[in-house]
Amino acid sequence: MINIAIIGYGFRGKVLSTHLLNMNENVRISAIVDNRKEEIRNELAESANEICFYDTVDELLNREKPDGIIISTRCSSHTLIAIKVLEKRIPFILEKPVSTNLQDLLALKSAYERSGTEVAIPFSLRLNTLGQAAKEIAESGKLGTIEHVQAINNVSYGSVYYQHWYRDEKETGGLFLQKATHDFDMIQYILKQKPTWISAAKSKQIFKGNKPAGLKCEACEEQATCPESAVLHRRRGEAVHGEMCCFAEDTGNEDSGSAIIQYESGMHASYSQNFFARNKAATRMFRFLGYKGTMEFDYYTNRIQVYMHHTNRIETYEIPFGNDTHGGGDIAVCQSLLDTITKGLPSQTPMEQGMQSALLCLKANKSAETRTFQEIKWTD
Template identity: 30%
Template sequence: MKKVRIGVIGAGLRGGLAQYWHKPDGESEIVALADISQERLDKFQEKFETPLFLTKDYKELLTRDDIDAIAVLSPDYLHEEHIITCLEAGKHVYAEKPLAITVEGCDRILEIWKKSGKHLMVGFNMRYMAMYQTMKGLIDSGAIGELKAIWVRHFVGFGGYFYYHDWHGNSKNTTSLLLQKGSHDLDVIHWISGKHATKVSAFGSLDYYGGDKPNTLTCPTCDQKKTCPEYVPHTFTECAFREEIDVEDNNMLIMELEGGIKASYLQCHFTPDYSRNYTFIGTKGRIENDDVNNKIYLKTRKSNSWEELSDVVYEMKPEEGSHGGADPKIAQDFVELILYNKEPLTTPFAGRMSVAVGCAATESLRNGGRVVEISQESTILQH
């Protein structure tokens, strides 16, 4: 195989990833799209000079010999079905995070993947961001000594826009935003520390969104749109205060990782700003990121060595491409996984473990914050 021919399921927000695969004269090319919306199908085709096979039935992609791989970019609650069906049809699969919305769903995917002989890659693009690669490199180098504690604060400044005006606001579609939105952060905690969570306790509530508005109400038709702070005129238009919303918008969890490392993750969807603040504390010092100004701060403590004599500031270099240059990198890794069997930075098992923590945290916060153990029963599938 000299070129990977890719079909896409879902032309929503993550549909933009396709642009990095479409290289007709290179090693990969987008050749097909499945989406239930004719409008999205048409708009997607407009972005490509070459004609695509377009369909509203994703299963039509699976019988085509001119499609080698499928990028599953559909809503979370469809991932399990789409990934399994594509693997069983003999297609390589790129799966947008989260892998599924239940641990059982992830385990079914992993079982089918192992039997299929095909490649499966999970879309954890934060692993490809310069900031988090730098933080991992510093920790792996011993710059802060032995890692002992991790603190993560996630200010989701666009939380209402992205998660409460559409299907994300209902738990049947996402389980919770600790799983859906938090899956990136939970994975980064696992990846940078090199350890998986073993138990978790969480608290959360629906403090701002949701309410008593009809589920059929949309922003453009609402008589309060001129005064509503959550009014959106386009793209996502379902009312953010509708009755069916039941996923928490203010969450915090604590967890213990293998080796006794303590970690916390705080997530709020009605903050005025957007930022992810990571702090890693070790026996020799700590590192903290500032993703607004693209910097990492390394601070040292007294150690009776030269290391205590200075602090260091790392400035991230600008990179081209969406998500801080991560999307073109992760797209290329999927191609090289298929063509050259080159292992990417992500693994299917990592996708499973991120979901496992999100599900356990959701169980905890909806049951008074009790401690929930994290199952690793699928460790035989981690390689």
């Protein structure tokens, strides 16, 4: 049997562990660490009888040695837990962001380099069907050497970052770490260049206000008219991303941000993200420009278009969506962990890439807060 332990059995823990169970009949969930033990036992019903429940990570690691681990706790705890697992040299999936501050990131880097353990980061943009196809086209030489990148992420479900626990900046580390970490990784995946400098700006123009701290939509006098009202969305049968007021005085996180990244060759990438765009304004679009051609793709359409610069030809690729909510990316990261456990293969999304992306995001935050260019190096 392949014994998998889950540290943090929330939404992501459930998703990833379910994929593992479906992918290999020899996988079993042997242990869970979560402070909602009784609730999870009831949810899992009879299958919970085969699972050991622990109150702490230390208790789990001292009593068992699973074949693999999923770390899917809240963001601010990722580093501390990962360091403990690295010391046991057990391969694991670590949810992003790998760290929410530079001090944690440096500690994680040191522990990882001492351990030599394989870690898989769920970077779904590079792992899913569209990301893999884009990589193949970029490496074909069709575009020439890529000399410029433009990327935009307009998040149509952005209210989750103001109505759910994500609203706490101490947990998220800000929205570069929550969303741009994927996009920065995708750019890195295609370019294969070292980033050297970053300049960034961020704004909070919409999701701010003077509503009381802790206010929930159901207690608000504007519950029937506010465009972000959970009560209103539920009444319409629409998705609800949280219950808290987006316009309360305790709402954290910026609601838009942009960055310019320079790379070792001298070329640069521009990136912008927004969290109040809705419906058809949603996009997660990348443009990679070489002298020969431009490749454009969007994760909302799963279509790639290649515009040849010196002919009138436009090539269009319709890429099938993968079989999970992240276009196949979640299944791919689970397969990577299984391949490490059963075959000794290296991770498809190694810790180095997770740390590099987190470093870029942290430097973007610092650039925006200090209004300075930030060098991409492992120091303050």
